[in-house]
Amino acid sequence: MTKVTQHLWFEKDMEAAVRFYTALIPGSSLSWISSMPAETPSGPAGSVHIAGFTLGDQNYMAIEAGPLDAFNHSFSIMVECDDQAQLDALWDALGEGGSYEECGWLRDRWGLSWQIVPKRLGELMMDPDQAKVKRVAAAMLKMVKLDIAGLEAAAAG
Template identity: 80%
Template sequence: MKVTQHLWFEKDMEAAIGFYTSLIRGSSVQWVSSLPAESPSGPPGSVKIAAFTLGDQRYMAIEAGPLDRFNHSFSIMVECDTQAEIDHLWDALREGGKIEQCGWLQDRWGLSWQIAPRRLGELMNDPDPAKAKRVAEAMLKMVKFDIAELEAVARA
């Protein structure tokens, strides 16, 4: 079996997936197509579908007018190794979007993202419960994650 996430865009699907694949290393658009037949969402050619990857994850997308808006019940989490990676993704994705707490943001299309340091999971799973608690408390106060600050809290 293969599992593929599927995203429904009201409009601008090609711009969105082109943007996403440009940000995440190892990503690509496999194909984009328009449905040649009339569909419940519009006349021939008005509905577009695409296949793409973000890193090692497979996605499909459709552009077929309004249905349900993206919400927090689905998000894309990107684990970053460096602060530079976090900063780059955060700055790019927040443009035209909305920033939130704990490494969350919504991009200009309304899709939710979690931009987190890989190190956060290691620190929160530390065998020292006091260290893990300090890190968790610091994380909950952050908007964009700061690896150096998380490391400093862990050492305190």
């Protein structure tokens, strides 16, 4: 079977980021950290660092090799939370030193974009009652950090 792995390019502090992410996201682990033993276009032997890790059930690799392209919204990591307490904890931890955005998006201190969403949002958005879905979507679009009670209230009308 083909294996798919997301790859993240960090300008600096890759190890700190990866250790932070894997400690924070349930079901995650750091598999390995290494440095490139050969000279690369990014620097001499040993200056480029790489890591393999999982976040939840997703495979990732990361490289720290200096500036190239900054992270942007075209790639984000979405974390689906079981309840408001988990959502709040991840929101606060990932957003510290970063910035918060509309609709449950934030950028962490390394510039990586995250979507921190409640599992319940997906359930509400798949409801067969399209009027309910429209109310939920309208409520979500007004939120920065997503609030399950607010989404439920919108669903109820």
